[in-house]
Structure formats: structure tokens, C-alpha cells
Amino acid sequence: MNPGLQAYLTVASALFAIGFAGVLVRRNTLVIYMCLELMLSASTLGLVAFSRYNNTMDGALFVFFIITVAAAEVAVGLAIIVALYRRRRTVQVDQLNYLKN
Amino acid sequence: MDLINILTVILLLPLGSAAIIALFLRRQGKAAAALSVLVGFAIMGLSLYVLESWDGVTLHPTWEWLRFGNFAYSMGFYFDHQAALMLLVVSFVAGWIQLFSVGYMDEDEAQGRFFGGLSIFMFSILGIVLADNLVMLFVFWELVGFSSYMLIAHYYKTDFANMASKKAFIVNRVGDLGFIIGIAWCYHYYGTLDLAELAAKVAAGHALLGSKAAIGIGLLLMCGFVGKSAQFPLQVWLTDAMAGPTPVSALIHAATMVAAGIYFMARVFFLLPTFTQEWIMWSGAIMTAFAGLCALGQTDIKKSLAYSTLSHLGYMATALGLGFPGLAMFHMAMHACFKATLFLGAGSVIHACHHEQDIYKMGGLLKKMPLTGLSFAVASASIAAVPFLSGSYSKDTIITEAFLRGMNEGPQFYVIYGLILFAALCTALYMGRLFFVTFLGQPRSEHAAHAHESSWYMTVPLLVLGFLSVSAGWVVYNWDWAAGKMDWLLPMDTVSVFLDDFRKIEEAAQKEGVAHGLELVAVIVAIAGFAFTYFFYGRAKEGDPLLAKAPGFFHVLERHGWFDDLYDWYVAKVQQRLCDVMAFFDQLFIRFFCVQGSGAVAGLTGAALRRTQVGSLHAYVYWFLAGVVLFCAFATGFFN
Numbered sequence: 176m177n178p179g180l181q182a183y184l185t186v187a188s189a190l191f192a193i194g195f196a197g198v199l200v201r202r203n204t205l206v207i208y209m210c211l212e213l214m215l216s217a218s219t220l221g222l223v224a225f226s227r228y229n230n231t232m233d234g235a236l237f238v239f240f241i242i243t244v245a246a247a248e249v250a251v252g253l254a255i256i257v258a259l260y261r262r263r264r265t266v267q268v269d270q271l272n273y274l275k276n
Numbered sequence: 277m278d279l280i281n282i283l284t285v286i287l288l289l290p291l292g293s294a295a296i297i298a299l300f301l302r303r304q305g306k307a308a309a310a311l312s313v314l315v316g317f318a319i320m321g322l323s324l325y326v327l328e329s330w331d332g333v334t335l336h337p338t339w340e341w342l343r344f345g346n347f348a349y350s351m352g353f354y355f356d357h358q359a360a361l362m363l364l365v366v367s368f369v370a371g372w373i374q375l376f377s378v379g380y381m382d383e384d385e386a387q388g389r390f391f392g393g394l395s396i397f398m399f400s401i402l403g404i405v406l407a408d409n410l411v412m413l414f415v416f417w418e419l420v421g422f423s424s425y426m427l428i429a430h431y432y433k434t435d436f437a438n439m440a441s442k443k444a445f446i447v448n449r450v451g452d453l454g455f456i457i458g459i460a461w462c463y464h465y466y467g468t469l470d471l472a473e474l475a476a477k478v479a480a481g482h483a484l485l486g487s488k489a490a491i492g493i494g495l496l497l498m499c500g501f502v503g504k505s506a507q508f509p510l511q512v513w514l515t516d517a518m519a520g521p522t523p524v525s526a527l528i529h530a531a532t533m534v535a536a537g538i539y540f541m542a543r544v545f546f547l548l549p550t551f552t553q554e555w556i557m558w559s560g561a562i563m564t565a566f567a568g569l570c571a572l573g574q575t576d577i578k579k580s581l582a583y584s585t586l587s588h589l590g591y592m593a594t595a596l597g598l599g600f601p602g603l604a605m606f607h608m609a610m611h612a613c614f615k616a617t618l619f620l621g622a623g624s625v626i627h628a629c630h631h632e633q634d635i636y637k638m639g640g641l642l643k644k645m646p647l648t649g650l651s652f653a654v655a656s657a658s659i660a661a662v663p664f665l666s667g668s669y670s671k672d673t674i675i676t677e678a679f680l681r682g683m684n685e686g687p688q689f690y691v692i693y694g695l696i697l698f699a700a701l702c703t704a705l706y707m708g709r710l711f712f713v714t715f716l717g718q719p720r721s722e723h724a725a726h727a728h729e730s731s732w733y734m735t736v737p738l739l740v741l742g743f744l745s746v747s748a749g750w751v752v753y754n755w756d757w758a759a760g761k762m763d764w765l766l767p768m769d770t771v772s773v774f775l776d777d778f779r780k781i782e783e784a785a786q787k788e789g790v791a792h793g794l795e796l797v798a799v800i801v802a803i804a805g806f807a808f809t810y811f812f813y814g815r816a817k818e819g820d821p822l823l824a825k826a827p828g829f830f831h832v833l834e835r836h837g838w839f840d841d842l843y844d845w846y847v848a849k850v851q852q853r854l855c856d857v858m859a860f861f862d863q864l865f866i867r868f869f870c871v872q873g874s875g876a877v878a879g880l881t882g883a884a885l886r887r888t889q890v891g892s893l894h895a896y897v898y899w900f901l902a903g904v905v906l907f908c909a910f911a912t913g914f915f916n
Contacts, residue, residue, distance in 0.1 A: 198897055207893075272891035 183224035190217035204256055204266040215245055279326055280337045283353055286322050286367075287406060289315050290398035297392035305387025312391035313374045319398065320371035323363050330360065332770060336408060336472055354408035354471050357770040358605065362405045362539050365609045369531045369616050370398055372737035376620050377523040379733030380627050390430055390521065397423035397528060404536050410459045410469040413540065417455070417500065420536065421448045424528050428520040440519035447513040451503015458496025462547070465489045471543060478546045494552035497544060501556075505537025505589050508559040511567070512839050514586055518578040522623030525578055530585045530619050531612040538592045538608045542601035557597020561678075561695040564590030566836075568702030572709065573833025575820060576633045577622045580710055583836070584659065585615060587699050594696055595674045598681065602777035606752070607670035609774070614658040614667055614745035617738060621652035624734050625714060628727035635713045636819060638724045642715040645727060647735045649715045651742030656707040658745040660802045661700060663795070669749035669778070672798045675700065677781045679794055700798060704805020712814040753778075 190213055197210030219238045226234025260266050293315040301308040338352030353359075374394055381387050400423055403416030421444075429441035463469050466477050501507065506514035517529045528534075541548070541556070548556075564587050571583035588611050595604035626633055628645060642649035658665035661672050675696050681689035719725040729735065755771045785791035812821055823830045835841065888899070909915060 199894060199901075268893040271893075274891065 180224055180228045183227075184221060187217045187221040187224065190214075190220065202267050202269055204259070204268055204271070207268065208252055208256065212245065212249070215241070279330060279355075280335060280353065282322055282326050283335070283355060283406060286319055286326070286363075287399065287402050289319055289322075290395045290402065294392050294395035294399060297388055297395060302388040302392075305381075305384070305391075308388040308391040309378050309381070312395050313371075313378055315395060316367075316371040316374035316398065319402075320367045323367040327360055327364060327770075330355075332357070334472075338408065341412075349411065350409075350470075351412045352408040353406045355406060357773045358539070358542060359405055360770050361605060361609065361773055363402070365535075365612050366401055366405060366532050369612050369741070370394075370401075370527055372740055373523050373527040373531070373616060373620065376526075376623065376734050376737040377521075379731045380523050380623050381521065382731075382733075384521075386430070390427070393423055393427045393430070394524075394527070397427065397533075401532050401536060404540070408471055410462065410471075410544075413543075414452075414456060414459060414500075417504065417536075417540075418452065420504075420533055421445060421452070424448075424517070424533060427524040427528060428517050430521050430524070431519065434519070436516075437519040440513075440516035444513040444517050447510050448503045451499045451501075451510050454496045454499025455503070458493055458499065461489070461496060462493050465493060474544070475546055490547070491549045491551050494548045495555070497547060498541070498552055498556060501537040501541045502559075503537075504540075505534050505593070506586055507537075507556075507589065507593055508563045509839075511563060511586055512843060515579055515582040515836070518576070518582050522578065522619060522626055525582070526616045526619030526623065529582065530615040534585065534589055535592070535608040535612060538589070538596065538604050541596050542605050545596070545601040553597045553599060555597070556593050557692065560590045560593025560597055561692045562590075563587070564594060564699040565695040565702065568699040568706065570833045570836040571702065571706035572822060573830050573836070575636055577625065577635050577638075577710060577714065578619070578633055580635070580706055581615070581618055581622055584618075584703065584706060587703065588615065588659070590699065591671060591674055591696060594678070594692065598674070598677050598692075600674075600677065600777040600781070602773045602775075603670065603673060603677070603781070606774040606778060607674065610658075610666040610670045610745075610749055613741055613748050614655040617651050617655035617741040617745050618659065620734070620738050620741065621648050621655065624648040624730045624738060625652075625727075627730055627734070629721070629723040632721065632723050635710060637721040638714045638719070639717040640715070640719045641724060641727055645715075645729045647729060648738060651738040652715065653711060654742050655745045656711050658749075660704040660707050660805065661798055662802055663799055664750060666745050666747070666749035668798070669753050671700065672795065673778055673781050675798060676785050676791070676794050679790065680781065680784055680788060683788060683790070697797070697801060701801045701805050704802045705809055708806040708809030709813045712810055716814060 194210045194212075194214035194217060197213065198207050201207050201210065219241050222234040222238050222241075226232065226238075256266060259271070263271065265271070293311050297308045297311060301311065335353060335355040338350040340348050341351040342349040355363075374391075377390070377394065381390055384390060397420065400416050400419035404413055404420060407413040407416060425441045425445040428444055429437050431437040459469065462474075466474055468474060468477065503510045514529060514534065518525050520529070567583045567586035567590060571580045571587065574580040574583060588607070592604040592607050592611070595601075595607060624645065625638060625641060625648060628641070628648075629638060632638065654665070658667040661668040675693065678689055678693040678696055682693050719727075752771060752774055755775065782791065785794065820830065832838075
């Protein structure tokens with residue numbers, strides 16, 4: 176039996192919720208960043224599911240762009256985190272509050 | 277060359293000379309003086325050329341000046357007979373006074389500034405003469421005020437000159453405030469500010485003049501005249517303006533600028549309702565007598581002459597108020613001749629006595645300065661209306677007219693007659709006093725004993741203007757006697773601006789059979805005045821005999837009735853209190869509520885918002901979450 180649209184959307188929502196919960200509770204910048212990527216993937220999964228459901232290629236095409244942009248974003252984001260670690264010797268967000276003080 | 281082009285050149289020449297002096301010749305005093313005098317005489321020559329080749333038809337060229345949307349404002353010349361006469365008077369007197377200045381200012385360090393100021397003054401006054409509408413006239417009116425301010429403050433290192441220039445400027449602003457409101461109202465009421473169009477509108481509907489608006493406009497326009505021509509109650513600035521160099525007093529504060537107020541009133545005379553005319557007449561007549569009396573209380577030669585100017589401006593105002601603008605212009609022109617001579621004579625004396633201005637430190641100068649003394653003497657006779665001299669033609673006619681009105685229209689005009697006849701007596705008194713004390717008797721100081729005649733720069737203008745103060749009235753009076761031979765200079769109908777009013781009064785006086793009687797009274801008054809001063813002041817050794825005999829009276833005259841003290845009191849006690857009250861409201865509402873209040877609101881908002889910035893990334897994510905929830909609630913219509 177082929178899983179329906181609802182199943183795909185459930186999985187996507189679950190992935191998004193997991194990612195969002197991770198962003199909310201975790202303190203490590205790297206983990207938060209991975210959770211953000213998870214949320215992004217969840218949204219692309221939703222796009223592919225809708226695309227398949229409507230029998231058009233628009234959503235699938237869009238996903239390629241998102242993946243491309245996400246790859247670039249990861250490169251930049253990870254570089255920032257590495258640079259941050261080199262400078263501050265920590266990647267814990269609750270210690271990165273220099274603007275506040 | 278086209279006359280309009282020449283008029284433009286006449287107007288722009290002094291502006292160019294002022295610009296060149298201000299930009300390049302500030303340190304080269306002699307070059308600035310030469311340029312300024314050259315331009316002065318060029319203007320005189322061009323004006324004479326214009327008058328000679330003009331056929332008497334009014335010129336009214338206009339150019340667009342400003343355009344706002346479909347509202348355009350034009351500026352231009354309105355060259356009619358009045359303007360022609362005024363141009364002649366201004367350019368002629370100014371040219372000679374500038375030549376005189378070369379001699380008078382020869383040791384001054386700031387000749388560039390002085391002659392630049394004279395040039396900018398020439399530009400401004402010529403603008404007033406030629407202006408064809410009230411806005412253009414107002415612009416040049418203010419420029420005249422500025423140049424007057426600048427020239428009074430020429431000796432800016434003395435406190436008195438600074439204060440006098442500020443006083444002149446501020447007092448004039450008071451009058452000009454009324455003037456500019458009057459212009460706005462005039463535009464609102466008549467729909468135009470062009471002199472020719474205004475005249476046409478008033479001529480088309482005389483009913484307009486009776487209305488309250490017309491009276492208001494007349495009174496407001498009169499405010500400008502009251503300020504500039506130093507009429508009551510704004511007369512206080514003129515005597516202090518004597519702090520400027522003497523040629524400036526001669527040119528600006530006697531011959532041309534203060535007379536420009538009279539010219540302006542004559543220009544817009546058709547706008548003045550009867551009520552305004554009566555006001556001008558009464559204030560003028562009272563001022564004439566009072567200022568004439570005050571001239572006796574001054575020991576400073578220039579101040580005494582300044583009060584004399586006030587008195588004679590009063591005569592012109594009386595002539596205006598009696599309904600004879602042409603006669604006022606006539607007296608203005610004659611006054612320009614003899615008052616310029618008197619001031620230049622005073623300047624020559626002051627220069628010879630090393631800037632001593634107290635007449636009781638002079639004396640016996642006639643022998644040492646014969647040319648100055650001679651011209652001063654004839655100008656004194658002329659101003660006191662000795663028959664056949666210039667002053668008598670204009671001044672006696674004003675007195676005659678006041679008497680005729682008294683005969684025909686009511687006794688209140690006899691009061692006017694009495695006032696201005698008394699002023700005529702005062703004229704003979706203060707002029708006799710000045711002449712006898714300054715030029716006769718023995719020298720009363722070192723400087724006076726060693727004085728000698730001034731250079732030809734100063735004596736030539738004195739003689740030219742002195743000659744005119746003898747002959748100008750006679751020439752105008754006998755213009756038609758010359759049977760057209762003089763028409764090359766001025767068309768007959770230009771002179772008739774002066775003569776029409778004059779002849780009308782002369783004929784009326786002859787018809788009533790009072791002409792000779794009034795003439796006799798005026799002559800007796802003048803002779804009595806001179807004779808009295810000869811015996812009263814002529815033998816004064818030192819100090820004023822009036823001061824010795826009646827010190828209280830003398831001090832009233834010296835302070836000129838405490839007008840200045842009254843204004844000082846008003847400014848310090850009344851106006852200052854009002855300002856304090858307004859300052860309190862300023863502090864309370866503007867500063868406390870508006871400025872500091874709005875600042876406090878912004879500050880408190882900022883403080884509240886700052887509390888949301890906790891510096892924790894997770895808090896911001898929660899804020900973001902809250903935002904998303906709120907947005908979804910809106911999008912799903914939860915709040916509806």
C-alpha cells in the first residue's frame with residue numbers, strides 16, 4: 176500500500192517539531208544549527224509531498240533550489256561557528272551574550 | 277539709446293560700484309572714493325540726459341520677477357513726472373555730496389566701507405524712485421534702511437554709533453511692520469499692487485475710498501512713511517542718526533532718504549482717505565513746531581540741524597495732509613538743496629575744527645572759512661524763508677494754504693497755521709543761533725582759532741548747493757516766464773507737479789486778498805527771529821544764554837520732551853514684563869510640555885523596549901514563536 180499525503184505531512188510535521196524543540200532546548204550552537212537544518216528538511220519534505228500529490232514538478236524543482244541554498248548556508252554557518260569557537264573558546268549560546276553587556 | 281535702458285543703467289551702476297568696492301577695493305580707500313564719485317556723477321549726467329530727451333510720456337516697462345504656479349509677480353519702472361523730479365533731486369544732490377565726502381573722509385581708515393555704503397544707498401534710493409509697484413518699493417525701502425544702518429554705524433568703535441544705528445533700524449522696523457501689512461491688505465482689497473493699476477482702480481470707483489478697509493490701508497501704508505520720514509511717534513531715531521559721518525547725515529538723513537517717505541506718500545496719495553490725511557496733517561504740524569523748538573536746546577551743531585530736518589519733514593507732512601502732494605514734493609526738493617548745504621557746511625566746520633561738534637567751542641569762523649560761512653548763511657536765510665530764496669516759495673505757500681483753509685473751512689486750520697508759523701519763527705531762531713554762534717564772535721577753543729577753509733572737494737559742492745538754495749525756487753517759479761526756453765531740461769508738465777499746487781494756492785490767496793498780508797507776516801517772523809538771535813546769542817561768550825536764563829526749559833528741549841526716556845521706560849518696564857510673561861509660557865508649554873515632554877515619552881518607550889532585550893538566544897526564539905502564534909491567530913481570523 177502506498178502511503179498517502181497525510182502520512183508524508185505527518186512525518187514532515189514531526190521532523191519540524193523535533194527540530195523546533197531542539198532549537199528551543201539545546202544550548203550548543205552546533206546542535207541548534209543541526210536542528211535548524213532539520214526544520215528546513217522537514218519543509219522540503221512537505222514541498223515534495225505536495226508536488227507529488229498535485230502531479231506537478233514545481234515543488235520538486237523548488238526543493239533543488241532550497242538544497243542548493245542550504246548547502247551554501249551550511250558552509251557559511253559552520254564557518255561562523257568555527258570562527259566563533261576560535262575567538263570565544265565556547266559555542267554555548269548562554270555564554271555568547273556580549274551585546275547584552 | 278532707449279530711455280528704459282538708460283534708466284536700468286542708472287539703477288544698476290551704483291550696485292555695480294558697490295559690488296566692485298566690496299569685492300576688490302576694501303583696502304584701497306582712495307580708489308573706492310574715486311569709483312563712487314565717478315559713478316555718482318555718471319548717474320547725475322545720465323539723469324540729466326534722460327530728463328532732457330524724455331518727452332513727458334509716462335514710461336512703464338515691466339519684467340517678470342517671481343512665478344509661483346500661475347501667479348506671476350512683475351517688477352518694473354514707473355517713470356512719471358513725480359519720478360522724474362525725484363530722480364533729478366536725488367541724483368543731483370547725491371553726486372555733489374559724494375564729492376564732498378572725498379574731502380570730509382580723507383583721513384578715515386575705512387573709506388572703502390564708507391563709499392561702498394554710499395553706493396548701495398544710491399542703488400536703494402533709485403530703486404524707490406523708479407519702482408512701479410509696492411512690493412518692489414518695499415524691497416528697496418528695506419535696502420535703504422539697511423544702508424542707513426550701515427552708514428550710521430560707520431564709526432562702529434564708539435558705543436554711541438552702534439546704539440544709534442540699532443535704534444534707527446529697530447524704530448524703522450516698527451513702521452515697516454505696518455507698511456508690509458498694509459501692502460498685503462492692499463493686495464487683498466484692490467487686487468493689485470501696481471501703482472498705475474491702483475490709480476486706475478481708485479479713479480474708476482471713488483466709493484472704494486470711503487470704506488473702512490481703505491482707511492485701514494491708508495493708515496498702514498502711512499506707518500512706513502512715519503518710520504522712514506521720522507514722523508510722530510517714531511521720530512526718535514533721526515536725531516541719534518547724526519552719529520554717522522556728516523555727509524551721510526546730509527545725504528540720507530536730510531536730503532533724500534527721509535524725504536523718500538514724502539515721495540512715497542505723494543506716489544500713493546490717491547490711496548489716502550481724508551482721515552489719514554488729517555492724521556498726517558496734525559502729527560506733521562505739531563511735530564513741526566515742537567521739533568523746531570527742540571532745535572534751540574541742542575549745542576551739537578548736527579543735532580540742531582537734525583531737529584530742523586524733523587521740523588521741515590513736518591512741513592512736508594502738513595502739505596500732504598492739506599491735500600497738496602505736489603507742494604510737499606516742492607518743499608522736499610527745496611529742502612534737499614538748503615538742508616544739504618547746511619549739513620555740508622556743518623561738516624566743513626566740523627572737519628576744520630578736528631571733529632568738534634559743540635557750537636560753543638566754535639565761533640568767529642566766517643573770517644577763516646569764508647566760502648563755508650557764505651553758503652551756510654544763504655542756506656540759513658533760505659530755510660527761514662527769506663523772500664525770493666528757495667525756501668520761501670515752498671514754505672510760505674504751505675503756511676498760506678493753512679491760513680486759507682482756516683478762512684474757508686473752520687478754525688481748526690488756524691491752529692495748524694499757528695503751529696507752522698511758530699515753527700517758521702523757530703526756524704529763524706535756531707538758524708540764526710547756529711550761524712551767529714558758529715561763524716561770528718570770537719573763537720572759543722584752540723581748534724576753532726586755528727581752523728582754515730576746507731579743500732575744494734568740500735567747497736565746490738557747498739557753493740553749488742548753496743547757489744541752488746538761493747535760486748532753485750525762483751527758477752521753478754519762473755519756469756513759464758522763460759517761455760519754453762527751459763523745456764530742454766524738464767518738460768513744462770513735469771515742473772507743473774510742483775507748480776500746479778503752488779499756483780492754485782497763490783491765486784486763491786490773491787482772490788481772498790490776503791497774499792500780501794501773509795507774506796508780510798512771514799517776513800516779519802523771519803526777520804524778528806534773526807534779529808532776536810543776533811542780540812540774544814550773538815554776544816554769548818561761553819555756554820548757551822538760554823541755559824543760563826531758563827535752565828529748566830532748556831533741559832526739556834535738550835531731552836526733546838523726554839520721548840527717549842518714555843520709550844526707554846516702556847521697553848524696560850512694560851515690554852520687558854510682557855516678555856517675561858511670554859518667556860514663562862515658553863518655559864512651561866514649549867520647553868516643558870512640547871520639547872521635554874515628547875523627549876520623555878520617547879525615553880520611557882525606549883526604556884520599556886530595552887527590557888525585552890534579555891541577551892538570551894532562547895528568549896528571542898520564544899518571542900519569535902509568540903509572533904508566529906499571533907500571526908497565525910490573525911490569519912485564521914481568531915480575533916474576529
